[in-house]
Amino acid sequence: MAKGQIVAGCLAPHPPHLVYAENPPQNEPVAEGGWEQLRWGYERLRASLADIDYDAIVLLSPHWQTYVGTHFLGLDHFEGLSVDPIFPNLFRYHYNMNVDVELAKAIHDEAEAAGLPVKMMENPDFRVDYGTITTGHLFNPDWDKPLVVISSNRSTAYYSVEVMQEIMIELGKVTRKAIEASGKRVVVLASNSLSHRHFTTESEVPEDMSKEHITSHAMHLWDMRIIDYMRSGQAQRILDEMPEFTEQAIAESDGGGLSWLLSTLDVPDYPAILHGYGTIIGTGNAVVEWPCHAHEVSEA
Amino acid sequence: MSSGEVVASFVVPVHPHTVLAPGQNPGWQRLRDALDEAAQTIQDLEADLIIVYSTTWPSIIGHQIQADPNPEWVMVDHDFHDLGSIPYSFNIDAEFAHAWDEANRQRGLQSRCVNYKGFPIDVGSVVALTLLNPDNAIPAVIVSSNMYANRSETTVLAKSCLDVIKAQGRRAVAITAMSLSNRMFTDFISPDEDKIHSLKDDEWNRKILEFLEQGRLEDVGQLSRTIQQQIRVQKVVAFKPMWWLSAMNGNRNDLTGRVMAYEAIHGAGGAVVHLDPTSSGVGDKEYDEDDVEYYHGERDVLDIVEEEVVESQPTVDAPDETSNGPDLWEPTEAKGSVNTTAAPKPVGAYPHARRVGDMLFLSGVGPRQPGTNAIPGGPIHDENGDPLPYDIKAQTHAVVDNVKRIVEEAGASMDQVVDVTTFLVDMKRDFQGYNEVWAETLGKVGPTRTTLAIDALPTPIAVEMKVIVHMPE
Numbered sequence: 098m099a100k101g102q103i104v105a106g107c108l109a110p111h112p113p114h115l116v117y118a119e120n121p122p123q124n125e126p127v128a129e130g131g132w133e134q135l136r137w138g139y140e141r142l143r144a145s146l147a148d149i150d151y152d153a154i155v156l157l158s159p160h161w162q163t164y165v166g167t168h169f170l171g172l173d174h175f176e177g178l179s180v181d182p183i184f185p186n187l188f189r190y191h192y193n194m195n196v197d198v199e200l201a202k203a204i205h206d207e208a209e210a211a212g213l214p215v216k217m218m219e220n221p222d223f224r225v226d227y228g229t230i231t232t233g234h235l236f237n238p239d240w241d242k243p244l245v246v247i248s249s250n251r252s253t254a255y256y257s258v259e260v261m262q263e264i265m266i267e268l269g270k271v272t273r274k275a276i277e278a279s280g281k282r283v284v285v286l287a288s289n290s291l292s293h294r295h296f297t298t299e300s301e302v303p304e305d306m307s308k309e310h311i312t313s314h315a316m317h318l319w320d321m322r323i324i325d326y327m328r329s330g331q332a333q334r335i336l337d338e339m340p341e342f343t344e345q346a347i348a349e350s351d352g353g354g355l356s357w358l359l360s361t362l363d364v365p366d367y368p369a370i371l372h373g374y375g376t377i378i379g380t381g382n383a384v385v386e387w388p389c390h391a392h393e394v395s396e397a
Numbered sequence: 398m399s400s401g402e403v404v405a406s407f408v409v410p411v412h413p414h415t416v417l418a419p420g421q422n423p424g425w426q427r428l429r430d431a432l433d434e435a436a437q438t439i440q441d442l443e444a445d446l447i448i449v450y451s452t453t454w455p456s457i458i459g460h461q462i463q464a465d466p467n468p469e470w471v472m473v474d475h476d477f478h479d480l481g482s483i484p485y486s487f488n489i490d491a492e493f494a495h496a497w498d499e500a501n502r503q504r505g506l507q508s509r510c511v512n513y514k515g516f517p518i519d520v521g522s523v524v525a526l527t528l529l530n531p532d533n534a535i536p537a538v539i540v541s542s543n544m545y546a547n548r549s550e551t552t553v554l555a556k557s558c559l560d561v562i563k564a565q566g567r568r569a570v571a572i573t574a575m576s577l578s579n580r581m582f583t584d585f586i587s588p589d590e591d592k593i594h595s596l597k598d599d600e601w602n603r604k605i606l607e608f609l610e611q612g613r614l615e616d617v618g619q620l621s622r623t624i625q626q627q628i629r630v631q632k633v634v635a636f637k638p639m640w641w642l643s644a645m646n647g648n649r650n651d652l653t654g655r656v657m658a659y660e661a662i663h664g665a666g667g668a669v670v671h672l673d674p675t676s677s678g679v680g681d682k683e684y685d686e687d688d689v690e691y692y693h694g695e696r697d698v699l700d701i702v703e704e705e706v707v708e709s710q711p712t713v714d715a716p717d718e719t720s721n722g723p724d725l726w727e728p729t730e731a732k733g734s735v736n737t738t739a740a741p742k743p744v745g746a747y748p749h750a751r752r753v754g755d756m757l758f759l760s761g762v763g764p765r766q767p768g769t770n771a772i773p774g775g776p777i778h779d780e781n782g783d784p785l786p787y788d789i790k791a792q793t794h795a796v797v798d799n800v801k802r803i804v805e806e807a808g809a810s811m812d813q814v815v816d817v818t819t820f821l822v823d824m825k826r827d828f829q830g831y832n833e834v835w836a837e838t839l840g841k842v843g844p845t846r847t848t849l850a851i852d853a854l855p856t857p858i859a860v861e862m863k864v865i866v867h868m869p870e
């Protein structure tokens with residue numbers, strides 16, 4: 098069997114506002130657009146990968162929050178209605194997705210062997226979290242690739258960003274190992290925002306872009322600093338500064354997605370492509386691609 | 398009707414074990430038995446409304462209130478999905494939900510109702526309503542826990558709820574779905590290994606329960622921040638429910654408390670506590686945080702733009718509370734008025750300044766700091782009117798700074814100040830210090846000046862200035 102390969106890794110945030118603004122048939126509410134900078138960013142990301150063939154998407158969402166270990170969706174198929182408990186006015190999405198259980202189990206088993214507490218989620222009534230659905234839709238609106246969905250272990254809340262990073266870096270390594278052993282070509286997605294201080298009020302028309310801006314200058318500076326590191330191939334510095342970034346920017350990287358992604362990509366030293374940046378109710382969001390296929394020589 | 402009241406309050410645990418797996422652990426079974434007994438108590442009290450404040454339903458845009466008359470779905474826990482599924486179909490009092498939502502807005506809170514098929518009701522609410530209201534005999538409401546809300550916001554949320562309970566003459570039961578210590582084991586354990594995560598968590602839990610057993614709910618509320626630091630994983634929702642529950646009970650310390658069960662659920666502290674409003678004694682308060690009636694918030698991030706579209710007719714908002722001095726008011730709006738959040742709020746219905754032609758007239762400006770209302774150099778007396786030492790120079794500097802902010806908000810500059818009237822409450826003590834600061838600041842600009850000694854100013858300050866500016870186009 099040919100060695101598996103990660104063809105791309107992406108930061109692919111999940112604010113439901115972006116799906117709302119797209120008006121896809123699956124979502125019940127209707128919008129007059131909005132947040133175009135980020136939606137165009139997703140368009141560019143999709144175009145950038147249009148000619149790259151891959152078998153599966155591996156995604157870590159901070160909205161499947163597990164306090165006891167790391168969990169993996171463990172059934173072939175999930176469908177249902179996802180209603181965002183925080184923005185139910187914007188996101189009521191009828192989802193229908195397939196899971197690459199074989200690859201999920203392979204990552205699960207590698208993680209278990211490495212000593213991480215892990216569990217397969219095999220309850221058919223389980224509702225897939227809205228972060229997964231949102232990123233899943235924006236990255237691949239056709240839903241024609243199976244996903245591996247990994248929960249976000251809340252070790253930042255339980256211990257510290259440092260402990261979270263230890264766990265996530267280990268989880269990244271075993272994710273890579275399992276992908277390589279699977280013989281599959283895979284895209285990995287970290288579904289999180291950067292700075293994450295929300296407005297606590299919503300304008301009359303949620304998509305009124307005259308009301309949208311970053312919550313504070315300090316948040317903007319942090320976002321730009323992290324994006325600079327991404328664009329200049331300094332992933333290690335992102336990991337190094339993760340504790341300060343996560344604390345000071347109240348960043349959604351607390352869920353571990355970004356640390357896991359960078360570890361899965363073997364802490365890339367080549368530049369990432371910034372496809373878009375924008376704010377959503379004050380939080381900072383970037384759509385970023387590490388084009389691994391161009392940098393990692395396939396040994397197949 | 399105005400006889401509405403909270404007839405009982407309960408603290409209940411959030412995890413699904415009590416519904417799905419009580420038989421797997423004797424402690425979980427004891428919690429379940431206590432919840433079943435609580436359900437019977439609620440029925441015996443002939444309650445006609447159950448209100449759940451749930452810590453497992455976080456919100457960002459203010460508080461959300463469930464208003465789907467019959468939400469139905471199947472709940473599966475994000476962590477404990479292997480214990481099984483909990484199908485639910487609840488009887489929600491949508492009319493009460495909407496009235497509460499409206500009452501929230503009356504008291505200055507961000508609030509909204511949610512009524513969407515398939516809305517994922519959180520695990521804490523599902524467990525509470527499944528066990529406490531088994532046949533849906535009693536209509537219920539559920540409210541979220543706002544991620545960013547602090548004590549004042551959470552307290553006012555309860556007060557607006559009480560407004561509606563009273564207006565509708567309801568016999569309400571208030572429930573907080575919450576853990577005490579919320580640290581769980583981060584690894585999988587077998588049910589027979591369950592215990593409170595650490596000795597420290599256990600000791601704190603027992604201390605909280607001792608207070609509750611004595612009916613000292615307000616004290617627990619006022620200890621919330623300490624408890625949060627000591628035994629709570631810093632998740633988004635802090636130890637807020639005791640603020641809400643205490644305010645639902647009139648911020649009292651003389652309730653009749655009963656701890657019905659206390660056990661571990663995967664390491665977290667789960668308790669069932671009944672708080673009966675019957676007075677158990679004196680109820681002296683150990684702590685004395687201020688009460689609050691209206692929420693005025695700091696969250697005007699989006700409203701910056703809206704200020705520009707304020708209608709030109711004069712508007713008068715209700716005053717804020719302040720502990721030392723008169724109520725604070727929103728500055729009034731009228732033709733030519735100039736107001737800024739960078740200056741302290743007025744103590745009456747007037748603007749910061751008003752422009753007529755090329756003249757700008759400022760209302761009397763003191764040293765209070767915008768936002769915090771603090772007085773640089775210290776207040777001149779305490780809340781009882783007893784004199785305090787204060788620094789006239791610091792106060793005078795602060796007055797000049799406030800004047801500058803208002804003048805600049807109007808598009809003018811300090812060198813356009815033409816006339817100043819200064820009021821001092823103690824000419825003998827303060828003239829010299831005031832005069833020095835004057836010389837370094839406005840004295841360099843050169844306005845005419847009149848300094849008067851007066852008996853008192855409305856807030857505990859020593860100096861105030863009345864300023865006129867000439868600002869030609």
Ligand SMILES: [Fe+2]
Nearest residue numbers: 159160228349
């Ligand atoms: Fe999020």
